[in-house]
Amino acid sequence: xxxxxxxxxxxxxxxxxxxxxxxxxxxxxxxxxxxxxxxxxxxxxxxxxxxxxxxxxxxxxxxxxxxxxxxxxxxxxxxxxxxxxxxxxxxxxxxxxxxxxxxxxxxxxxxxxxxxxxxxxxxxxxxxxxxxxxxxxxxxxxxxxxxxxxxxxxxxxxxxxxxxxxxxxxxxxxxxxxxxxxxxxxxxxxxx
Amino acid sequence: xxxxxxxxxxxxxxxxxxxxxxxxxxxxxxxxxxxxxxxxxxxxxxxxxxxxxxxxxxxxxxxxxxxxxxxxxxxxxxxxxxxxxxxxxxxxxxxxxxxxxxxxxxxxxxxxxxxxxxxxxxxxxxxxxxxxxxxxxxxxxxxxxxxxxxxxxxxxxxxxxxxxxxxxxxxxxxxxxxxxxxxxxxxxxxxx
DNA sequence: TATAGTTTAGAATGATCGGTATAGACTATC
DNA sequence: GATAGTCTATACCGATCATTCTAAACTATA
Numbered sequence: 366x367x368x369x370x371x372x373x374x375x376x377x378x379x380x381x382x383x384x385x386x387x388x389x390x391x392x393x394x395x396x397x398x399x400x401x402x403x404x405x406x407x408x409x410x411x412x413x414x415x416x417x418x419x420x421x422x423x424x425x426x427x428x429x430x431x432x433x434x435x436x437x438x439x440x441x442x443x444x445x446x447x448x449x450x451x452x453x454x455x456x457x458x459x460x461x462x463x464x465x466x467x468x469x470x471x472x473x474x475x476x477x478x479x480x481x482x483x484x485x486x487x488x489x490x491x492x493x494x495x496x497x498x499x500x501x502x503x504x505x506x507x508x509x510x511x512x513x514x515x516x517x518x519x520x521x522x523x524x525x526x527x528x529x530x531x532x533x534x535x536x537x538x539x540x541x542x543x544x545x546x547x548x549x550x551x552x553x554x555x556x557x
Numbered sequence: 558x559x560x561x562x563x564x565x566x567x568x569x570x571x572x573x574x575x576x577x578x579x580x581x582x583x584x585x586x587x588x589x590x591x592x593x594x595x596x597x598x599x600x601x602x603x604x605x606x607x608x609x610x611x612x613x614x615x616x617x618x619x620x621x622x623x624x625x626x627x628x629x630x631x632x633x634x635x636x637x638x639x640x641x642x643x644x645x646x647x648x649x650x651x652x653x654x655x656x657x658x659x660x661x662x663x664x665x666x667x668x669x670x671x672x673x674x675x676x677x678x679x680x681x682x683x684x685x686x687x688x689x690x691x692x693x694x695x696x697x698x699x700x701x702x703x704x705x706x707x708x709x710x711x712x713x714x715x716x717x718x719x720x721x722x723x724x725x726x727x728x729x730x731x732x733x734x735x736x737x738x739x740x741x742x743x744x745x746x747x748x749x
Numbered sequence: 750t751a752t753a754g755t756t757t758a759g760a761a762t763g764a765t766c767g768g769t770a771t772a773g774a775c776t777a778t779c
Numbered sequence: 780g781a782t783a784g785t786c787t788a789t790a791c792c793g794a795t796c797a798t799t800c801t802a803a804a805c806t807a808t809a
Contacts, residue, residue: 372756391583392671405757407800416797465670475667477730478657479584483562492731513809523736524743527723534722538669538677539684544715551716564786587767597787599770608767756805766795777796 374412375426377402381413382423386469389476390420421483427469428491435498444502445511448525448556452549455529459536459545475534492526499525503556506526512556518544528552566604567618569594572607574615578661581668582612613675619661620683627690636694637703640717640748644741647721651728651737660725667726684718689718695748704748713747720744 384393384401395416399406413419434454438447459467463557473480474488500522506512529552532545571617576585587608591598605611626646630639651659658664665672666680692714698704722743726735 376626381705389668394795396795406759406798408756410798411755467667471726472667474731475659475664475726475729476581489731490726515577520739520743523739524720527720527727527743528716530723530726531719534663534726535719536666537667539666539681547712547715548719551712586765588765598768598789600786602768603785750809752807752809754806754808757803758802759801762798764796764798766793768792770791773787776784776786777782778784779780779782 372404372408372412373407377404377409377412378419378422378426381419382426382469385420386425386427386466386472387464389472390416390479417481421487423544424469424473424484424487428487431470431491432494436493439498439501444506444509445556447555448499448502449472452528452532452552455532456536456542456545459532460542465537467537471530471533477506495529518557524555525552564596564600564604565696569596569601569604570611570614573611574618574661577612577615577652578619578658579656581664582608582671609673613679616640616661616665616676616679620679623662623683624686627686631690631693636698636701637748640691640694641745644720644724644744647724648728648734648737648741651724659729663722687721688714688718698748701736708748716747717744738747 380402381398382463384397388397393416395406395409398416398419399409402409404412409419413422420539438534470488470491473484474492475486477488486534500518503512503516503518503521507516507518523556528548532548535548536545572594573590576589579585580589585608587598587601590608590611591601594601596604601611605614630643633639633642662680662683666684667678669677669680692710695704695708695710695713699706699708699710720740724740727740728737
């Protein structure tokens with residue numbers, strides 16, 4: 366019998382994710398993906414089927430990372446602090462990325478009409494989960510007396526989501542760190 | 558002597574704007590632009606120089622329209638109402654567009670790294686002007702006693718801008734009308 | 750060592766891209 | 780009607796795109 370598969374598919378998807386994240390679906394060429402993953406043309410098609418299919422795998426990986434991060438924040442068991450930490454990490458990540466890639470999911474959301482239903486569904490679901498996380502944080506915070514109970518949890522969660530979207534979009538090159546932090550601070554003040 | 562130029566350049570730019578707005582710079586092909594403007598290939602290159610140059614003209618036209626709209630709102634001479642009307646019109650425009658094109662300027666902002674300095678500058682300036690408009694509205698409203706003077710005008714203007722970005726981005730296919738209106742309502746409540 | 754399956758590099762394919770060039774139809778002036 | 784300049788249609792160019800294919804190099808088993 367011959368040997369086993371020799372390259373790490375997960376690592377390849379991770380690398381492909383970086384390429385798609387940086388360039389977007391259209392602008393990322395197969396050659397870019399070959400270079401980024403270090404995998405040969407033939408192997409790439411054999412392992413992943415094609416560009417579209419690889420993109421979905423990359424987006425799913427990004428989505429899994431997002432899910433893990435939200436779970437970590439929720440495990441803090443301190444809703445107000447979780448929201449605060451969430452915003453700080455978003456600003457920090459946005460600023461730290463010299464390539465100004467923004468958020469892969471929101472980038473895709475703005476380009477949503479160019480994608481099929483599978484992609485659309487992943488994005489819609491991801492955004493909904495962020496919103497639900499924020500709402501849960503607010504509601505638990507209210508139950509504990511950490512957050513004003515006069516506040517409309519559902520509507521405020523949407524506002525916070527809006528702030529996140531804005532930080533990610535404007536952080537791609539329009540706003541500098543100070544302005545992004547200002548938005549984040551305003552977001553935190555919303556739940557004071 | 559020969560005749561004068563026969564097609565309407567402004568109308569052509571308007572039509573090209575629609576094409577770029579819908580498809581984005583990369584995905585809009587010259588063939589799309591020929592079809593969209595109804596102008597022949599040769600004439601298009603002769604009149605506008607090329608794709609990049611036509612894109613800039615289209616973006617400038619969009620920017621001029623935006624400027625005119627803000628001026629109209631400011632002429633209401635009722636800052637609080639101006640902000641409110643601004644948000645209502647954004648939601649209305651977003652929902653009314655069956656093609657879910659979003660905002661041409663924000664679409665370009667998210668794609669900013671693919672563009673040159675001229676485009677970057679138009680977008681940055683446009684965003685700044687919206688922010689300045691919001692801030693002016695708040696400050697004038699405060700001076701008139703229509704808006705709480707305890708509010709930080711600069712920071713609140715950024716929050717409102719964030720809401721606008723979010724409505725425009727999420728309105729491209731992730732959120733439906735009710736959710737977008739909810740964000741707008743939250744924005745209005747911010748200045749209550 | 751022979752074999753089977755995976756790797757690699759790269760050629761080939763057909764389509765489309767932005768941009769240029771050409772040739773004829775058209776129209777206002779002379 | 781001749782002329783000059785702008786229009787249209789279309790052919791062409793080199794480049795790049797996603798994808799498929801070929802053929803040789805490699806490696807673990809038999």
